[in-house]
Amino acid sequence: MTALAVGVTAPRGFAASGVEAGLKQHGGRDLALVVNRGPRAASAGVFTSNRVVAAPVTLTRSHLAAGTLRAVVLNSGGANACTGRPGARDAQATAARAAAALGLEPGQVGVCSTGLIGQRLPLDLLLPGIDQAAAALEEDDEAALAAADAIRTTDTVPKTAVATGDGWSIGGMAKGAGMLAPGLATMLCVLTTDAVLDDAGAASALEEAVRTTFNRTDSDGCMSTNDSVILLSSGASGTAPDPAAFTEALREICARLARQLIADAEGATHDIAVTVAGASDEAAAEAVARAVARSNLFKAAVFGNDPNWGRVVAEVGTVPAEVAPFDPSQLDVSINGVMVCRQEGVGEPRERVDMTAREVRVLVDLHAGEARATVWTNDLTHGYIHENSAYSS
Amino acid sequence: MTALAVGVTAPRGFAASGVEAGLKQHGGRDLALVVNRGPRAASAGVFTSNRVVAAPVTLTRSHLAAGTLRAVVLNSGGANACTGRPGARDAQATAARAAAALGLEPGQVGVCSTGLIGQRLPLDLLLPGIDQAAAALEEDDEAALAAADAIRTTDTVPKTAVATGDGWSIGGMAKGAGMLAPGLATMLCVLTTDAVLDDAGAASALEEAVRTTFNRTDSDGCMSTNDSVILLSSGASGTAPDPAAFTEALREICARLARQLIADAEGATHDIAVTVAGASDEAAAEAVARAVARSNLFKAAVFGNDPNWGRVVAEVGTVPAEVAPFDPSQLDVSINGVMVCRQEGVGEPRERVDMTAREVRVLVDLHAGEARATVWTNDLTHGYIHENSAYSS
Incomplete structure (x- = not known):
């Protein structure tokens, strides 16, 4: 582990690379590999809940159901979604080529793709690119940054994060700038750890970490066909973590990556945290917060630095009583600390709200x-x- | 009935007016009256399903629950929503003043308001305006157009429609240009008819007509606190209509008004009809169509004249199987008659789709x-x- 320690190579036992295979129309890195070289292996994944599922998601789910991943190959420049049986075979060929290059079985390789829906991937470029990426594998920060760079689509910056525990660490990279909505945000994420885990422990920690982070990130209400979060454990630290501490560290790293996605969301000038308190249970709080977070009217008002609480209250009222029981006449709304709506009526003057941050x-x-x-x-x-009218993406 | 026959005065037995009471910041007509002068009276209303409900909606619902409306007073320049008990008293005072001016009981007057949420209405302007509107009542087209003009907010044009049946007719006016979403579109609408109806017949016809028209109009996914559709019957034709024929005529007029709302939606350059066919039942078809109609990504693509079917398919896949059972691998998508997606895969070339209309x-x-x-x-x-960032509305 170097001093810088960024991204997926921060934990011991991992190598990564990012190369240019020629998949992207305007060039740049477009193919990444993350490989577990550690003494052990455990893995877990969480995927889109969309019923229209891209070929690489179906393939990676089947590999996780049957065994443990040792590597993930990721490409930008094409989602391989809505590509039918030919697309499914393309994903298989991608895993097989990576397995051959790495000395693994195809079932030990996960595949993630991102880009335009409804186009075949150019395998004549992708497969040689995998060989190139395998040859470029390194365990240093530059390799982690190259991998994070290669999975960008409209992302303006690569996203990485690192967390350390008691003798172990977690690293991660993510991409996503649009089509960000729950279940999951439209995104790819690979997390690595040198903590000693088994598959079941990896899965339970990952599900809990994603639930309150990526699944509460909602940039534009649009759910992708390709969302994938994959956790690989190398066991290279030799330390089995306390499960609660590990889950909390994983949650923290997911929160930081999710925060980076929102900060880089397409065209955004404000990041907005919608917190709902005083709810009957967490699901009710989440449902109300999600409704507000999807209000085009409120989000356009924020762009105009207008603390338009009427648009917040109108959205809160759309959540059915069976989902979130509350008395509308008791609603308070604060924006940047100023209670502009008190008991469903006018509160402090909206002029007191500073919207410049x-x-x-x-x-x-x-x-x-x-x-x-x-x-x-x-x-x-x-x-x-x-960004979403001038170009297909 | 004049030769032109527009709007709420087209059916016999109705008078209307639209005047400037001074409620709007930038001037113009802002107060409308519609009055049933016919031999009979029946009425019905359909209102927002939002749990945060504006004071005039609560008042008008209570008047309809207890009796029959003979008149509706409508204002732009303020929604009287989230205004607490003072706002409720303002709505009561509005109905009482109109009743006094028209020789009615307050319970015979419906009240509709539209404009910014969270501000009291200036009753010192509104109440004299009601007297002015009562004095201006006429049964001609000019009066119907003045009323339709007075309820505009960001609407660029007044919206009216007329339908005729076997000896009877229906007229209508509506406003709405943003915050248009189901249950209802954010809108006010008054419908008048000289057909002989009772309250129950008016209610069942109105509910059915609204269900497949205004409730399937979704401009920006944002549901208002003030949506109201009110039907008044004067019985002045002396003809009791066939219920099915009347409902169909009412549905047709609601469809035409709803279509005018979309055509005047804030900033829109394309009207989009999302039709879902081959569904297991109508509710499933509606749920899938509504999901697509709410996709910011797809709607931005249409702005860019991009027939981006991947964004359609991704949205279709977000509808749960228990709501809409279907096999994703069988999905076909056509845009402007070109089947660009066949069986969840690439269909005809997207270049064949003409998006210029x-x-x-x-x-x-x-x-x-x-x-x-x-x-x-x-x-x-x-x-x-x-429109939604530069101004509060």
Whole structure:
């Protein structure tokens, strides 16, 4: 582990690479490998809940169901979604080529793809690129950054994070800038750890970490066909972590990566934390926060630095009573610390709200219990419209 | 009935007016009256399903529950929502003043308001305006157009429609340009008819007509606190209509008004009809169509004249199987008549799709049954962002 210690190579036992295979229209790195070289192996994955599922997701799920992953190959420049049986065979060929290059079985390789839906991947470029990526594998920071760079689509920066525990560490990389919505945010993420885990422990920690982080990130309400979060454990630290401590560290790293996704969301000028407090239970708090986080009207108002609490309250009221019991006449709404709506009526003057900072904090108090949840989103801007109307992606 | 026959005065027995009471920041008509002068009276209303409900909605519901409306007073320039008990008293005072001016009981007057949430209405302007509107009542087209003009907020044009049946007719006016979503679209609408109805017949016809028209209009996914559709019957034709024929005529007029709302949606450059066919039942078809109609990514693509079917398919896949059973591998998607996605894979070349017309037609075939439904929406544009970020509304 180097002094810098970024991304997926920060934990011991991992190598990575990012190369240019020629998949992207405008060039740049587009193919990444992450490989577990450690003494042990455990793995887990969480995937999109979309019923339209890209070929690499179906393949990687089947590999995880039957065994343990030792490597993940990721490409930008094409999602390999809605590509039918030919696309399924392309994903198989991708795993097989990576396995051959790494001395593994195809079932030990996960595959992740991101880019335009409905186009075949150019295997004549992709397969030689895998050989090139295998030859470029290194265990240093540069390799981790090259891998994080290679999975970018409209992301303006690579996203990495590292957390350390008692004798073990976790590293991660992620991509995602649009089509970010729960279950999951539209995103790819690979997490690595040198902690000693088994597959079951890896799965339970990953599910819990994702639940309150990536699954509460909702940039534009649009759920992808390709979302994948994969955790690989090398066991190279020789240390079996306390499960609660490991889960908390994993949650922390997922939260930091999710936060980076929102900060880089297409066209965003404000990151918005929508916190709902005083809810009857956490699910109710999350449902209300998610509704507010999906309001185009409120998100456009935030772009205009307008603390338009009426648009917040209108959205809160759309959540059915059976999902979130509360008395609308008790609703309080604060924006950046100023309670602009008190008991469903006018509170402090909206002129007191300072909207100039990048981060905007909305707090809705339902006065119906003790539970709370936060959903992160961003404002709706001319930049978002431009990026999603001027280009296919 | 004049030769022109527009709007709420087209049926016999109705008078209307629209005046400037001074409620709107930038001036113009802002107060409307519609009055039933016919030999009989029946009425019905359908309102927002939002749990945060504006004071005039609560008041009008209570009047309809206890009796029959003879008049509706409508204002733009303020929603009277989230205004607490003072706002409730303002709505009561509005109905009482209109009743006094018209020789009615307050319980015979419905109240509708539209504008910014969270501000009291200036009653010192509103109440004299009601007297002015009562004095201006006429039964001609000019009066119907003045009333339709007075309820505009960001609407660029007044919206009216007329339908005729066997000896009877229906007229209507509506407003709404943003915060348009189901249950209802954010909108006010008054419908008048000279057909002989009772309250129960009016209610059943109105509910059925709204269900497949205004409730399938979804401009921006944002549900208002003030949505109201009110039907008044004067019985002045002396003709009791066939219920099915009347419901169909009412549905037709609601469809035409809903279509006008979408055509005038904030910033829109394309009207989009999302039709889902081959569904197991109508509710499934509607749920899938609504999901597609709410995709910011797809709606931004349409703004860019990009027939991005991948974004359609990704959204179709977010609908749970228990809501809409279908096999994703059987999905077909056509845009403007070109089947760009066949069996979840690439179909005809997207270059064949002509996106230059204002109207865009998306057809999703689930191949899971015979039912179908259409939801109307519009594209997501720089104009929408501008209107909703540069001004509070």
